Amino acid sequence: MMLTPDATIRFQDVEQVFMSSDGTAVQALANVNFSIARHEFVAVIGPSGCGKSTLLRIIAGLVRPTRGSVQIYGLPVTEPREEIGIVFQRPTLLPWLNILDNVTFPMRHKYGRVTAQETERARELLALTRLEEFAAKRPDELSGGMQQRVGIARALLHDPDILLMDEPFSALDALTRDEMSFELLRIWTEKPKTVLFITHSIPEALLLADRILVMSARPGAVREIIDVGLPRPRTLDTLSEKRFNELANHIRSQVFSRPVAA
Numbered sequence: 001m002m003l004t005p006d007a008t009i010r011f012q013d014v015e016q017v018f019m020s021s022d023g024t025a026v027q028a029l030a031n032v033n034f035s036i037a038r039h040e041f042v043a044v045i046g047p048s049g050c051g052k053s054t055l056l057r058i059i060a061g062l063v064r065p066t067r068g069s070v071q072i073y074g075l076p077v078t079e080p081r082e083e084i085g086i087v088f089q090r091p092t093l094l095p096w097l098n099i100l101d102n103v104t105f106p107m108r109h110k111y112g113r114v115t116a117q118e119t120e121r122a123r124e125l126l127a128l129t130r131l132e133e134f135a136a137k138r139p140d141e142l143s144g145g146m147q148q149r150v151g152i153a154r155a156l157l158h159d160p161d162i163l164l165m166d167e168p169f170s171a172l173d174a175l176t177r178d179e180m181s182f183e184l185l186r187i188w189t190e191k192p193k194t195v196l197f198i199t200h201s202i203p204e205a206l207l208l209a210d211r212i213l214v215m216s217a218r219p220g221a222v223r224e225i226i227d228v229g230l231p232r233p234r235t236l237d238t239l240s241e242k243r244f245n246e247l248a249n250h251i252r253s254q255v256f257s258r259p260v261a262a
């Protein structure tokens with residue numbers, strides 16, 4: 001077995017079977033193998049229901065795989081871990097708290113209090129996500145894109161080394177979505193992290209990721225791992241590069257074509 005010494009996240013022969021409410025077994029993942037290196041940005045793309053969120057929830061320690069193992073820094077995942085931050089599709093902010101208190105809320109929830117240092121850090125993160133002027137506002141005074149940035153600031157508060165993002169921009173309009181992608185790249189460059197980013201958007205995956213994991217339809221398995229290899233920093237010009245379009249076409253054919261029957 002080849003060891004990847006610098007692997008931050010490692011899936012080995014992972015299989016996931018769920019029991020659905022009517023008692024039938026649903027195989028969500030079959031034989032998933034891959035590794036993510038430290039501070040690598042990996043996007044996951046694949047048909048609806050192929051197990052992308054399940055993959056993320058296994059890394060987060062929220063689901064135990066039926067078979068196989070997942071390791072973070074060489075240790076099996078047995079429960080949620082401190083070094084992980086998660087950003088979901090919608091940020092679920094608390095409407096009665098202002099933006100600053102929403103960012104520090106996980107600390108208050110977990111430890112019953114927020115230290116001056118954490119508040120200071122939350123302010124820094126609001127600056128990083130370009131929201132410093134909105135610290136005292138309530139969530140409903142912010143646009144969808146701004147609320148999503150609050151969700152990102154909140155996930156970064158405990159300075160996680162690993163960031164798991166489950167379609168974080170899918171509820172946003174196309175322009176805001178592009179803007180958020182560049183914003184995320186800027187944050188990731190300033191504060192490098194290992195990122196697993198689930199998306200349905202091929203351009204988004206190409207713009208952001210070092211590698212793209214293309215999954216096959218349920219039961220989900222890794223169909224192909226693509227080295228994006230587009231130069232960084234990525235800009236709007238990246239979208240019109242020849243390689244960008246070639247890769248986009250290739251991924252499209254992978255996601256939409258059915259596997260050949262054995």
Ligand SMILES: Nc1ncnc2c1ncn2[C@@H]1O[C@H](COP(=O)(O)OP(=O)(O)OP(=O)(O)O)[C@@H](O)[C@H]1O
Binds near residue numbers: 018048050051052055
């Ligand atoms: N807790 C659960 N109990 C039963 N079935 C589940 C559970 N979680 C997920 N599944 C099933 O596992 C399969 C994979 O679900 P998952 O949400 O991981 O897919 P996905 O690729 O993220 O989908 P989408 O792109 O539509 O968000 C689906 O068929 C889903 O119904």
